[in-house]
Amino acid sequence: MSIEVSVFSDRSLSSTEEWQRALDAEGFPLRLDASVVLSEAKGFFPAQLGGKLTGFECYHDDPAELIESCPDIDFGRPWKCALGLRFGGDFAELRAAFMAATAYARATDGVVWDGESGEVMSPDRAREVAHEIVRDTAGGAVGA
Numbered sequence: 001m002s003i004e005v006s007v008f009s010d011r012s013l014s015s016t017e018e019w020q021r022a023l024d025a026e027g028f029p030l031r032l033d034a035s036v037v038l039s040e041a042k043g044f045f046p047a048q049l050g051g052k053l054t055g056f057e058c059y060h061d062d063p064a065e066l067i068e069s070c071p072d073i074d075f076g077r078p079w080k081c082a083l084g085l086r087f088g089g090d091f092a093e094l095r096a097a098f099m100a101a102t103a104y105a106r107a108t109d110g111v112v113w114d115g116e117s118g119e120v121m122s123p124d125r126a127r128e129v130a131h132e133i134v135r136d137t138a139g140g141a142v143g144a
Helices: 015-028 065-069 091-108 125-137
Strands: 005-007 029-034 043-049 052-060 081-087 110-114
Touching: 005 065, 005 091, 015 029, 015 091, 029 091, 052 065, 052 091, 065 081, 081 091, 081 110, 091 110, 091 125, 110 125
Parallel strands: none
Antiparallel strands: 005 081, 005 110, 029 043, 043 052, 052 081
């Protein structure tokens, strides 16, 4: 089973380094693999969380296509960019993806869409959810 969060924005971050600075500004302990070229990211994006290897799949998606595929969701407006973060049933991947999405959204003045709940969140709300996820998960598989 794959779970997805997406960041909708009107601009993309220029590099993994810029994304890492956004994570650091949020105070998240997530370290992205600096060797990944963000503009070319398509597939697994390695990271470290609390000194342990983790990561998530990362794709540059078509925002219009995503919005059109969810007619019951209010995305607020059309967006120019969409970054999809997908992960399996691992809590470390869930925490990493939400932290990464939150930081990316704040840095690009975007929003985070939780594909599981359908909620479209401001960066502040996404940060709250990221902290809730960290608080509520002790490890293991999502749904365990």
